[in-house]
Amino acid sequence: MTSSSARQKTLGDPALDDDGEAMVAVEQRNHRDIPETPYGVMAAKALNVYYGDFLAVRDVTLEFGHNEITALIGPSGCGKSTVIRCLNRMNDLVSSARVTGAVTYHGQNIYDRDVDPIEVRRRIGMVFQKPNPFPKSIYDNVAYGPRVTGMKTKNLDEVVEQALRGAALWDEVKDKLKQNAYGLSGGQQQRLCIARTIATQPDVLLMDEPCSALDPIATSRIEDLMMELRQQFTIIIVTHNMQQAARVSDRTAFFTAQADDTTGNRTGLLVEYDKTATIFSNPKDKRTEDYISGRFG
Numbered sequence: 351m352t353s354s355s356a357r358q359k360t361l362g363d364p365a366l367d368d369d370g371e372a373m374v375a376v377e378q379r380n381h382r383d384i385p386e387t388p389y390g391v392m393a394a395k396a397l398n399v400y401y402g403d404f405l406a407v408r409d410v411t412l413e414f415g416h417n418e419i420t421a422l423i424g425p426s427g428c429g430k431s432t433v434i435r436c437l438n439r440m441n442d443l444v445s446s447a448r449v450t451g452a453v454t455y456h457g458q459n460i461y462d463r464d465v466d467p468i469e470v471r472r473r474i475g476m477v478f479q480k481p482n483p484f485p486k487s488i489y490d491n492v493a494y495g496p497r498v499t500g501m502k503t504k505n506l507d508e509v510v511e512q513a514l515r516g517a518a519l520w521d522e523v524k525d526k527l528k529q530n531a532y533g534l535s536g537g538q539q540q541r542l543c544i545a546r547t548i549a550t551q552p553d554v555l556l557m558d559e560p561c562s563a564l565d566p567i568a569t570s571r572i573e574d575l576m577m578e579l580r581q582q583f584t585i586i587i588v589t590h591n592m593q594q595a596a597r598v599s600d601r602t603a604f605f606t607a608q609a610d611d612t613t614g615n616r617t618g619l620l621v622e623y624d625k626t627a628t629i630f631s632n633p634k635d636k637r638t639e640d641y642i643s644g645r646f647g
């Protein structure tokens with residue numbers, strides 16, 4: 351935004367662009383003070399990600415705040431999923447993927463040789479775009495993580511109940527825990543996947559477009575749930591829904607893709623990272639402004 355101070359908007363208002371047109375109307379349900387700079391649980395440092403020779407994302411440096419929700423937004427192909435997958439070494443599972451730079455978790459580079467990726471994924475859990483419950487009972491879905499990771503629990507029933515309560519699903523499923531998870535609605539399945547993830551007691555939750563397969567009511571439930579989970583977890587969410595980013599997140603990182611002059615390859619980069627209120631009402635970079643006002647992407 352060029353001369354923005356005169357028309358700073360709060361997030362309840364539709365921001366206006368230079369022509370006086372309404373930008374994306376955003377509502378913030380999330381009024382709370384956060385520090386100017388995040389108290390970082392995790393950070394990406396000079397992160398580059400290649401698929402074979404193709405540089406998909408370059409030079410991403412980003413700090414994720416403790417008990418905050420950070421939204422990653424930007425046009426399709428700018429590398430949001432690539433970045434979020436790096437944060438718990440999910441890209442290890444893509445054979446052509448290569449990561450340089452560092453991702454630190456409580457100061458430790460998770461890409462160090464002696465770090466166990468399974469342990470990384472237990473502490474930094476992930477929820478995917480499409481609900482992906484296992485073809486097992488509701489109970490066994492949630493108990494799966496504690497069982498396979500050999501988590502020491504006195505009472506697995508209690509762990510399952512706590513996780514289902516944490517995911518705001520308990521009341522809907524408490525009488526049918528032995529039924530197959532496929533019998534649940536899409537929104538319930540996604541909350542089950544959240545329960546399955548939090549059952550292993552991670553402290554970071556990564557969510558890659560967790561609501562894109564859900565209707566508005568189920569989406570709203572997941573958003574409410576995220577705001578509750580934030581008290582316990584650090585959450586990083588990729589979303590295409592700018593209202594959602596504005597509603598739930600504390601900070602927003604805007605990415606875009608830029609074509610290389612010689613090869614024409616489009617590489618993702620981080621344009622701007624700030625408090626969500628600032629990104630949506632007073633962005634510093636023209637590219638951010640164009641994107642949030644719907645002129646691009």
Ligand SMILES: Nc1ncnc2c1ncn2[C@@H]1O[C@H](COP(=O)(O)OP(=O)(O)OP(=O)(O)O)[C@@H](O)[C@H]1O
Nearest residue numbers: 401406425426427428429430431432433444446618
């Ligand atoms: N497994 C892969 N192998 C090769 N290239 C990939 C792979 N995954 C992603 N890419 C490429 O990396 C770039 C970034 O893709 P990515 O999926 O991270 O973007 P995105 O921002 O999540 O997009 P969308 O909003 O459509 O989900 C794209 O050019 C994409 O084609």
Ligand SMILES: [Mg+2]
Nearest residue numbers: 430431432588
């Ligand atoms: Mg993606």
